[in-house]
Amino acid sequence: MANSFDLDGRGPNDRQLLVGGLVVLLVLGVISTALLVKSTGRLDPFVRVVADLVNVGDGLPQRSDVKYHGVLVGTVDSVTPAADGNPNYVHINLDPHYARSIPANVTARVVPSNVFAVSSVQLVDNGDGPPIRAGAHIPEDTELPTVLFQTTISKLRDILAATGRGREDKTIGILAAINEATEDRRTELLAAGAQLDRLIDDVDAIVATGPDSTTVSALTDAAVGLQQTTPELFDALQKAVQPMQVLVEQRAQLDTLVNGGIHTMNTTHTALNNHTDRMVKISSELTPVVGNLADTSRHWVPAFVKLNELSDKFFDEVWMHDRDIGNMRVNLSFTPTYTYTRADCPQYGELKGPSCYTAPLVPVRPPLPDTLLPQNYQPPKDLAPPPGTVLGENGNLVAVGPPLVNPYPNLADPNPPLPPGVSPSPPVPGSANPALEPTPQPPVIQSPPAPVAPKPWDPPAPPAGPVAPQPSGPLPAEAAPAPVITPAQPAPAITPAQPAAFGGNVGPVGSRQERNQLSVITGQPATTATQLLLGPVARGTTVSLDQEAR
Structure with a gap:
């Protein structure tokens, strides 16, 4: 049977072509997968070990070098960061050809492998031993040379970080600053170097390493003898040094305080300069206020005396000191509510509101039908918002126009006539009804004037006769x-x-x-x-x- 590509009937059919193509694709996929896995090194017969390192420097990238006696013996596969107090686990793939000559007691450390400071793992030989096996854990090298080397590298890294500048830094570098500071100062630098050399020689002569007494030891003996002879002098000296010591220890806080004070003063100065006209206006407008306070100064002393008595009475009778709470007996009186009647209708001259004709003459509480009880209320299905409003997105009413106003209200009285003997209710007291008589204001009780001390040149007052005791508080006849x-x-x-x-x-x-x-x-x-x-x-x-x- 001919296929779709060959019409002469020769060659395989469509099914055979499909199966052959799938087989070719499958073979290509297997070969590609094998090559990819081979490129990662997983098919290589590596001896996989783990190095437990606390210090990994700037980090160990994948496929970093692993050297032993300067020979490349493997690469770094991956690094597991430290967590929960554990060290960094560096997974290393060792070449089986070299792994047979690496003892199991080696230690590891991180060192720069080239001038570009690319980190690598170095295996340190600690003597003969059995060859290392797969799955072994290599401890970190803690010998003195390694510690000193890592400390030096860390300090050098800190120095480079301090001297380095970012791309956005517009300041000059340290070397440029040194060049500017030392330019055309050769004579001064040479003189300073000679003086420094002489000082170092003198200090070297004083601080001797021999058994003979030196100047420093003599000064120490003299200080010890002076302390034994006059201990008060050393105590006074120590007390005199303590303030300076505290000042040095709190120098940062002192600088912050001084800078904050300077900033506050500058801000205050700027604010006063920017609001000079307002300050003048405020000062001028305060004149009547100060004058009013001066005119009523006789009331201040009695007011503060009464406030003091009120405070003392509060803490003596109300406040419970043992429980730190207040306890006071209070009488509360509630004003009853009123229902507006026809006597309370709005009036403006001869103009009266509709309620002047339709409101009840006496307070009437309409009966509440059962359908309006909260537990029985059912909103109608065709409930529409009031005229002039629409229902918003959040369920609230939104005003979109004026409300519906009836220009011709019905003024017929819908209330039944009052029974015999019942008169219409008067207006509610205290409202703005013009039919109410104005309420007289209660008398204002003035505080007694504060006593004034007699002046030395005033004549003595005549002796007063016996005065009958008066009850406390102002009498009704006096008030x-x-x-x-x-x-x-x-x-x-x-x-x-x-x-x-x-x-x-x-x-x-x-x-x-x-x-x-x-x-x-x-x-x-x-x-x-x-x-x-x-x-x-x-x-x-x-x-x-x-x-x-x-």
């Missing part, structure tokens, strides 16, 4: 005019007071008007106790001022 309580006036015929309402000008219970009228009666600000005791007696009466107190 305000004497009030007179008269029977309540009858309510107007238009809005007679109903039994549940209050008469006169004292009330309702717990209101600000009641507290104001009780303050007028007692001559001092009414407290909760005054409302509880005097309120039931004065409620329903009319309070007025009859005559001035004498």
Whole structure:
């Protein structure tokens, strides 16, 4: 059967061509995989060992050299970084031809292999022993030469890092700075070198290594003798040195403090210079404030005295020192709520609101149907937002236009007529209804003037007679005019007071008007106790001022 490429009927068919192509691809894939694995060295008969190194220098890249007596005996396969206090594990592949001559007691260290400081692993010979085997762990070399060499390399690396500069560094280098500092100073440098050489020779002569006494030992003996003779002198010297020692130890903090102070002063100076006109304006506008404080200076001493007494009383009677908390008995009075009636409708001259015709005459609490109870409420399916609003993305209403306003409201009274004997309710006290009478302000109690010390040139005051003891606090006759309580006036015929309402000008219970009228009666600000005791007696009466107190 002919295939799709050869129509003369000769050669293999399509299936044979497909199978042959797959076989060729499979063979090519196997050969490529084998070559790739071969390139990684996994097919080579290496002797794989592990070196436990704490110090790996700048790092060991893959396929780094591993040398023994200067001969390349293997390469680094990979490095496992140190973790949990363990050293770095360097996986090494050794050539089997050289591994037979490497003893098992060798140690490893990291050294630079060329002038470019490329790191390599060097195996240090520690004597004869059996040949190393696969899977062996090579410890790190800790001999003195290795430690000194690694210390030198580390210091050299630090020096190079300190002297090196980045590409973005615009400063000059150390060598350029030395060149600038020593240029045209040959004579001074030679003189300084000669003086330094002479100083070193003198110090070398003083610090001798022989058994004979030297100048330093003589100075030491003299200091010991002086300390034994006058120990107070050394104690004083030590105490004198301690402040300087503390100053040297805290030099960084002192520099920071001084720099911070300088920065603060500069910032303050700049701020004052930038706001000079404002400072002048503030100073000029403070003049009436200072004058007002000076005019009322007689009230400051009594105010602070009362504050001090209040603070002492708080800590003596309220604060519990053993438990570090406060404990105070407090009387709370709650003002009852009111339902607005037709008497509280909005009025502006002759203009009245719709509620002046449709609001109930007495407080009415409409019954709440069962469907409006919280547990029974079901929102309707066709519920639409109010006119002029739309439902936003977060579920809140968003205003998009003016609300719906009915220009012709229905002013017919929908309320049933009041039963006989029930009068319409008066306006709620304390509101802005123009039908309410203005509430008189309570008397203001001024603090007594502070005592003033007599001047030496003033004549002595005549002796005062015996004074009867007075009760503490201002008397009602001294604080305000004497009030007179008269029977309540009858309510107007238009809005007679109903039994549940209050008469006169004292009330309702717990209101600000009641507290104001009780303050007028007692001559001092009414407290909760005054409302509880005097309120039931004065409620329903009319309070007025009859005559001035004498």
